[in-house]
Amino acid sequence: MTAAVVTAWRNLSVNNQLRKNKMALIGLAIILLLVIVAAIAPVFVPHHPYEQDLEKAFLPPSLEYPFGTDDFGRCIFSRIIFGTRISLAIGVVVTAISAVTGIILGMLAGFYSGIVDEVIMRIVDIFLAFPGLILALVIAGLLGPGMFNVLFALSLVGWMGYARVVRGVVLAEKEKNFVETARALGAGSLYIMYRHLLPNVLAPVIVMATLGIGQAILAAAGLSFLGLGAQPPVPVWGSMLNDGKMYLQTAPHLTIFPGLAIMITVLSFNFLGDGLRDLFDPRLREKTIE
Amino acid sequence: MLKYIIRRLAMLVIVVIGVTLVTFTMIHLAPGDPAELMAIARYGLENLSEEDIERIRVAEGLDAPIFIQYLRWLGHTVTGDLGRSLVTADPVQEEILLKLPATFQLALAALVVSLLVAVPAGIISAVKQHSPLDYLTMTGALLGVSMPNFCLGLLLILFFAVKLGWFPVYGYGGLSHMILPAITLGTGMAAITTRLTRSSMLNVLRQDYITAARSKGLSEGQLIFSHALKNSFIPVITIVGLQIGHLLEGTVIVESIFAWPGLGKLLVDSIFARDFSMIQGCALLFAVLFVLINLLVDISYVYLDPQIRYEKES
Numbered sequence: 001m002t003a004a005v006v007t008a009w010r011n012l013s014v015n016n017q018l019r020k021n022k023m024a025l026i027g028l029a030i031i032l033l034l035v036i037v038a039a040i041a042p043v044f045v046p047h048h049p050y051e052q053d054l055e056k057a058f059l060p061p062s063l064e065y066p067f068g069t070d071d072f073g074r075c076i077f078s079r080i081i082f083g084t085r086i087s088l089a090i091g092v093v094v095t096a097i098s099a100v101t102g103i104i105l106g107m108l109a110g111f112y113s114g115i116v117d118e119v120i121m122r123i124v125d126i127f128l129a130f131p132g133l134i135l136a137l138v139i140a141g142l143l144g145p146g147m148f149n150v151l152f153a154l155s156l157v158g159w160m161g162y163a164r165v166v167r168g169v170v171l172a173e174k175e176k177n178f179v180e181t182a183r184a185l186g187a188g189s190l191y192i193m194y195r196h197l198l199p200n201v202l203a204p205v206i207v208m209a210t211l212g213i214g215q216a217i218l219a220a221a222g223l224s225f226l227g228l229g230a231q232p233p234v235p236v237w238g239s240m241l242n243d244g245k246m247y248l249q250t251a252p253h254l255t256i257f258p259g260l261a262i263m264i265t266v267l268s269f270n271f272l273g274d275g276l277r278d279l280f281d282p283r284l285r286e287k288t289i290e
Numbered sequence: 291m292l293k294y295i296i297r298r299l300a301m302l303v304i305v306v307i308g309v310t311l312v313t314f315t316m317i318h319l320a321p322g323d324p325a326e327l328m329a330i331a332r333y334g335l336e337n338l339s340e341e342d343i344e345r346i347r348v349a350e351g352l353d354a355p356i357f358i359q360y361l362r363w364l365g366h367t368v369t370g371d372l373g374r375s376l377v378t379a380d381p382v383q384e385e386i387l388l389k390l391p392a393t394f395q396l397a398l399a400a401l402v403v404s405l406l407v408a409v410p411a412g413i414i415s416a417v418k419q420h421s422p423l424d425y426l427t428m429t430g431a432l433l434g435v436s437m438p439n440f441c442l443g444l445l446l447i448l449f450f451a452v453k454l455g456w457f458p459v460y461g462y463g464g465l466s467h468m469i470l471p472a473i474t475l476g477t478g479m480a481a482i483t484t485r486l487t488r489s490s491m492l493n494v495l496r497q498d499y500i501t502a503a504r505s506k507g508l509s510e511g512q513l514i515f516s517h518a519l520k521n522s523f524i525p526v527i528t529i530v531g532l533q534i535g536h537l538l539e540g541t542v543i544v545e546s547i548f549a550w551p552g553l554g555k556l557l558v559d560s561i562f563a564r565d566f567s568m569i570q571g572c573a574l575l576f577a578v579l580f581v582l583i584n585l586l587v588d589i590s591y592v593y594l595d596p597q598i599r600y601e602k603e604s
Contacts (some may be wrong), residue, residue, distance in 0.1 A: 241444065
C-alpha cells in the first residue's frame with residue numbers, strides 16, 4: 001500500500017509549481033499546528049481524555065464538548081487531541097527506525113558491493129515481494145496487541161525503500177573524485193561513509209521520510225482499527241474509529257471526527273513531502289503540462 | 291523471457307521460505323501455547339487437563355525443536371497440506387480455498403469499479419482541461435487518495451446503508467452486498483488511475499500526430515478514441531498492474547469492515563483467535579498470490595509495450 005500511495009503522489013500532476021509550493025506550505029503549517037497541539041495537549045483540552053461520565057454518553061457536539069462524547073461519555077475532542085501525540089510519535093519513531101536501518105544497510109551494500117551487496121539486496125527483494133501491511137498485521141497480531149509491537153512490525157516492513165535509494169546514491173557517488181581524494185589522503189571507510197557519502201543521501205531520505213511519516217500514521221491507524229495497537233482506554237485514532245463503528249447509526253460523530261483527524265494529518269505529510277521533493281531534487285520534478 | 295520467468299519463480303520460492311520463516315519465528319515468540327489452545331478447542335475449557343495438553347503436544351509434534359517443526363511444516367506444505375486449524379481442527383487449506391473466491395470477487399469488483407470511474411473521468415478531465423468539471427474531478431481524486439479505506443468504508447455505510455437504506459450494512463450475498471465494499475476498496479486505486487489517465491492523455495494530446503490528425507479534419511471524438519486513447523494507456527496499465535497486488539492488501543481491512551467472508555477477514559479472525567496454523571496458511575497464500583500477480587503483470591508488459599525487453603536487464 002505504501003508503495004502504491006507513494007507512486008500515486010509521484011504521479012499526481014499538480015498544474016503549476018506555485019500551487020504545489022502553496023500546498024507544501026499548507027501541509028507544513030498544519031503539521032506545525034499538530035505538533036504544538038500535541039505538545040500542549042494537557043493544558044489545551046477541555047476535559048481529561050479518560051474522564052468518564054456515563055450520563056453524558058453520546059452527546060452531540062456542543063460548546064462544552066466540541067466533538068461530542070463517546071459511548072463512555074468521554075470528550076471526543078480531548079481524546080483526539082491526545083491521540084495526536086500518539087499518532088505523531090508512532091509516525092516519527094517508525095520512520096526514524098526504518099530510515100536509519102535503511103541508510104545503514106543501503107550504505108553498506110553500495111559501498112562494499114560484492115557479496116555484501118548481494119545478500120542485503122536479496123533480503124530487500126524478499127521483503128518487497130510481500131505486501132507490507134499484511135506482514136505487519138501478522139507480526140503485530142502474533143506478538144499480541146500493544147503499541148510496541150505495532151512499532152516493531154511497521155519498522156520491520158518499512159526500511160527497504162530507504163536501503164534501495166541510499167544504495168543507488170552511494171553507488172553513483174563513491175566513484176567520484178572527492179571520495180578518491182579522501183581515500184588517497186588516508187581516510188578510512190567509516191569516515192568516508194559518514195563524512196562524504198551520508199550528506200549526499202540525506203536529501204532523498206528526508207523526502208521519503210516525510211511521506212513515510214504519513215504512511216506510518218495511516219498504517220498504524222489501520223492496525224489499531226483492526227484492534228491491534230495501544231489498548232483502551234488509551235486514545236488512539238484508529239481504535240476510536242473502531243469503537244465508533246458500532247454506533248454509526250445513532251452517533252456518527254464518534255466515527256467522523258477521528259476519521260477526519262487521520263485524513264488531515266496524512267494529507268499534510270503528503271503535501272509537505274511532495275513539495276520537499278521538488279525543492280531538493282529538480283530532476284524529479286514532473287514535467288509541467290501547462 | 292523464459293529465463294526471466296524462471297528466475298522470478300525461483301524468487302517466489304525464496305520469498306515463501308522467507309515469509310514462513312518470519313511468521314514461524316513470530317509464532318515461537320508469541321504468547322500462548324498451541325497445544326493448550328488445541329486442547330481447549332477439542333475438550334472445552336472446563337475439561338482442560340495437563341495430560342490432554344501433553345498428549346496433543348506429542349501427537350501434533352509440538353514438542354520438537356522449532357526448526358524441526360518448521361521443516362516438517364514445509365514438507366507438508368509442499369504436498370499441499372497446511373495442517374489443521376488450532377480452533378476448529380478443520381484442514382487449513384480447505385478453509386482457505388473456501389474463502390478465496392469471495393476475496394477474488396471483491397478484488398475484481400474493486401478493479402472494475404475503479405476503472406469504470408477512473409478512465410472516463412480522466413479522459414473527460416483531460417479533454418475539458420481547466421473546466422469546473424476538471425477541477426471537481428481532481429479534487430475528488432485528491433480526497434480519494436488521502437482517505438484511509440476504513441474511514442471511507444464507514445462513511446459509505448453511514449450514508450448509503452444506514453441513512454438511505456439502499457444497500458445492506460454488511461455481509462455477503464448478491465450484487466447489493468458487493469457494491470459498498472467494492473467502492474471502498476476501489477476508490478484509492480480510482481483516484482490514482484484518474485490522475486494518471488488525465489496526465490497521460492494531456493501528454494498525448496500535445497503530440498504532433500494529433501495536431502496532424504486534427505488538421506486532416508478528424509472530429510474530436512474520432513481523435514480521442516482512435517488516436518489518443520491507445521497511446522495514453524501504457525502508463526495507465528503499468529500503474530493499474532502495480533496496484534492489483536495492493537488491492538489484495540486492502541481486502542484485509544475492507545473485509546473486516548463489511549464482514550465479507552474472504553481471506554483477509556479469515557486472517558484477522560485467526561489472529562484474534564490465536565489460530566497459529568491458520569495464520570501461517572493465510573500469510574503463505576497472500577505471499578504466493580502477491581508474487582504471482584506481480585509476475586503476471588510484468589510478463590504482460592512485454593506484450594503490451596514492445597520497448598520493454600527483460601533479457602537486456604540481466
